[in-house]
Amino acid sequence: MTLTEPPVHASGRPTTPWSWYSDPGILDLEMKRIFHRSWQYAGHLGELQGPGSYFASVCGPVPIVITLGDDGTLRGFVNVCRHRGAIVATGAGRRGTIQCPYHAWTYGLDGCLRAAPRGADDPAFDAERLGLAPVSVGTWGPFVFANPDPGAEPLAQALGDLPAVVAEHGLDVDALRFDQRFHYALNANWKIALENYLECYHCPLNHRTYVEVIDERRLELQAAGRRASQIAPVDPRSLEGRGPIDAHGELATAQFHLWFPTLKFNVLPGHPNLSIGPLWPTGPATSAGFLDYWFADTTDQAWIDALYTLDTRVGAEDTALVEAAQRGTSSGLVERGWVLGGAETLIGHFQDYVRDRLGLDAGAD
Numbered sequence: 001m002t003l004t005e006p007p008v009h010a011s012g013r014p015t016t017p018w019s020w021y022s023d024p025g026i027l028d029l030e031m032k033r034i035f036h037r038s039w040q041y042a043g044h045l046g047e048l049q050g051p052g053s054y055f056a057s058v059c060g061p062v063p064i065v066i067t068l069g070d071d072g073t074l075r076g077f078v079n080v081c082r083h084r085g086a087i088v089a090t091g092a093g094r095r096g097t098i099q100c101p102y103h104a105w106t107y108g109l110d111g112c113l114r115a116a117p118r119g120a121d122d123p124a125f126d127a128e129r130l131g132l133a134p135v136s137v138g139t140w141g142p143f144v145f146a147n148p149d150p151g152a153e154p155l156a157q158a159l160g161d162l163p164a165v166v167a168e169h170g171l172d173v174d175a176l177r178f179d180q181r182f183h184y185a186l187n188a189n190w191k192i193a194l195e196n197y198l199e200c201y202h203c204p205l206n207h208r209t210y211v212e213v214i215d216e217r218r219l220e221l222q223a224a225g226r227r228a229s230q231i232a233p234v235d236p237r238s239l240e241g242r243g244p245i246d247a248h249g250e251l252a253t254a255q256f257h258l259w260f261p262t263l264k265f266n267v268l269p270g271h272p273n274l275s276i277g278p279l280w281p282t283g284p285a286t287s288a289g290f291l292d293y294w295f296a297d298t299t300d301q302a303w304i305d306a307l308y309t310l311d312t313r314v315g316a317e318d319t320a321l322v323e324a325a326q327r328g329t330s331s332g333l334v335e336r337g338w339v340l341g342g343a344e345t346l347i348g349h350f351q352d353y354v355r356d357r358l359g360l361d362a363g364a365d
């Protein structure tokens with residue numbers, strides 16, 4: 001996929017049609033052309049328990065299982081039983097095999113079907129043809145990514161300059177330790193949620209505390225390939241004891257990256273910290289996601305707690321905003337809106353990406 005690089009402060013233009021936020025036909029296309037063929041964050045290496053272990057996860061809307069063979073090979077499979085479709089693995093384990101809880105078909109960590117009770121009674125049964133479907137897997141530091149397309153381009157190539165940009169702004173992903181995962185669900189289309197993520201135009205009015213941490217007026221927007229980034233200097237109030245967190249620390253800037261289609265990568269100023277995770281559609285007008293939080297070993301708990309309090313508040317504020325936008329755009333009486341030039345340039349970049357992946361003409365360009 002190639003994207004036309006927009007000037008970082010492009011002119012405004014009409015949005016893609018609002019019907020795309022609730023149309024089941026668009027969701028079908030998005031599943032086939034985006035979610036079944038894209039790299040997505042699936043968890044981290046700490047979820048494995050050494051050779052011979054596995055953990056169940058998701059690759060967006062696709063249930064997957066990540067395995068680490070006895071020989072140290074990392075693999076991934078669609079976590080769907082080839083018998084009658086049950087979810088095979090749940091949670092994590094170190095058993096050397098994975099057994100489906102429905103009728104006990106048992107798979108190796110290489111995906112091969114090893115045992116099926118009474119399989120020998122069926123003359124047409126061929127275990128060789130009934131292994132788990134493989135997916136592509138890759139790692140970046142401690143992070144595990146998967147792509148349901150087994151022939152996907154390598155992760156490192158797909159990531160492009162994202163790891164370099166993250167490091168350039170002071171974050172060493174290998175020096176982080178996993179802290180907690182938070183799941184969430186939204187009554188909003190996945191694109192509405194991500195478009196909200198891509199602009200801070202709404203921040204002064206809706207995130208009064210947040211803008212005491214990042215200087216939203218000096219936000220730098222970057223669009224490069226699949227990466228849409230917002231880099232912000234710290235707001236002086238958080239250095240003067242007047243913000244929700246103390247932003248003194250190793251990181252002088254905030255960085256927020258959306259790596260298309262759905263990876264959110266958030267770093268606040270202060271001590272080393274990261275929240276990372278995917279978002280995916282659960283229906284034409286609903287979505288779900290999770291965020292994994294990471295900190296440096298040396299970061300004290302009070303600072304971490306203050307960051308969680310801030311993020312919980314911002315999350316609640318954003319949920320209300322995107323769910324209201326979902327209700328509004330679903331009215332059917334207004335065809336489309338306007339992407340503002342300047343502050344909302346990254347939304348235009350994202351809408352181009354979606355339109356190109358779907359192979360549709362959004363009209364009104």
Ligand code: FES
Pocket residue numbers: 081082083084085086100101102103104105
């Ligand atoms: S559905 Fe998995 S063993 Fe029957």
Ligand SMILES: [Fe+2]
Pocket residue numbers: 196202203207317318
């Ligand atoms: Fe927001």
